[in-house]
Amino acid sequence: MRRALIITALIIVLAALVFWLGGSMERVTLWAQSAQRGFQEQMALGLRALRAGEPGALATLWGLCFAYGFVHAVGPGHGKFLLGAYGAGHDVPVMRMVGIGLASSLAQGGTAIALVYGGVLVFNASREALQLAGDVWLERASLIAIALIGLWLVARAARKILWQTMAGPAVAPAGHVHCDSCGHRHGPELHEVQALRGWRDTALLIGAIAIRPCTGALFVLILTWRMGLVWQGILAVLIMALGTAAVTASVAATAVLAREGALGWADRLGRASWLMPAMEMLAGLFILLVALNMLKIF
């Protein structure tokens, strides 16, 4: 089962690469955009029906929001490349990456809710001010956070490679070396350090993505608030986040499985101990460069 999944993941990654190199990304972007255009109309109709108290309107709107979140996530965005690159470069369990995908999308919805309700209730902000905050300042903050994560991952991988070079390949592979015979603790065990690192990374990944709320979510929240449909709007945005999560979690899981496949292969060739930090390095570099590039032109 797992083997089949891994092979599927490798095929998906290869297909995506061919697709991307073949210049077909514009088509996907175009498709996502024309779908968004269609959604703009459906959203307006859905909200109007809900406001008018039509039966079934709430379920329809929530369904629409899920689809909107999904389609939106298919277009270009920095959440996917961050999770994809991290998952491809690090020894992370698949389910944790899926969890990170889900949590970061939900937290992103939470940011939109906090921005709109905090902005309106506390700061008495206007709609343009809210949108400016989301579209410009938080977007930039998110990209800076992602670039810093990339830089940090590169530094960490570099340190690992350095250690490995100095200590020699026999000791270094940071695998699961347990000190069963020691009897007492000299300090945190290796797996404890890794677990700590894992949780810190998890928090950083979720945080960096969650900073920037989606504009569509802001629109829905502002309109439902003005319609007096507060909880319906908040739930709609969380459902929209689930739609987004379906895409980001898939990307993250695919990346992890593909990495496991590539690593299993390298293991047979006896290169795994070198491949790991090298992949971490590449993932960090990729994250750093993409974020810097988006920041530059943004």
Add this chain to the structure above:
Amino acid sequence: MSNLSICVTASDMRRLILSAFIASGHSAPALAHPHIFVDAELEIVFDSEGAPEGIWISWSYDPFFSMLLVSDLGLDPDFTGEITEAERSDLDGFDMNWIEDYHGDTHVTQSGTALALTGPLEWESDYRDGQLFSRHLRHFIDRPAADEEWIVAVYDPTYYTSYGIIGTPRITGRSDCTARVFEPDWDAAGAQLEAALDEILATGGDFEADFPAVGALFAEEVRLICAAP
């Protein structure tokens, strides 16, 4: 009804977003995807001597953004998609209050030279069936030579608004002109953008200063030509 219903027009908002970029020394949000979708219709007007005089530009906003804008203006508080006659007068000119650095998103060129247009001289606005409409007239400051091909393109250089030209432009005042609408070639536009970026990178140019206006690459345009006298 709400603290949020402060009047704002689409162009105001674009200016706000745009000025934030200018203020921080950055160019337009090139990779940002559009949040406003507008269908544009054009009418080319010739004067009694047969010279190009101006353009009537119609915009219809997508229903989601229309709903938000109408609500910003404090109109249609029950979200019915229709407004009363009294509200209609409040709507007048909702997107016509252009500030200095807002260009208007209608771009006229002839043999690669940009031709200037006046600001809006006359306009109409309406909200029907959940959609905002507006229509405005701009005159040429620089008139194109009618018997050589000239181009009218509709795009937002920041790509915050996505425009599409609907139908073939109407031509009033002359009957010997042809207007052809060209859809963007997406693959070519994408490749062109990539090539332009590579070139900037290769020559060590300033990314921010030299960034190509993406809007133009992805724009729809109308090519016009009239019979020679």
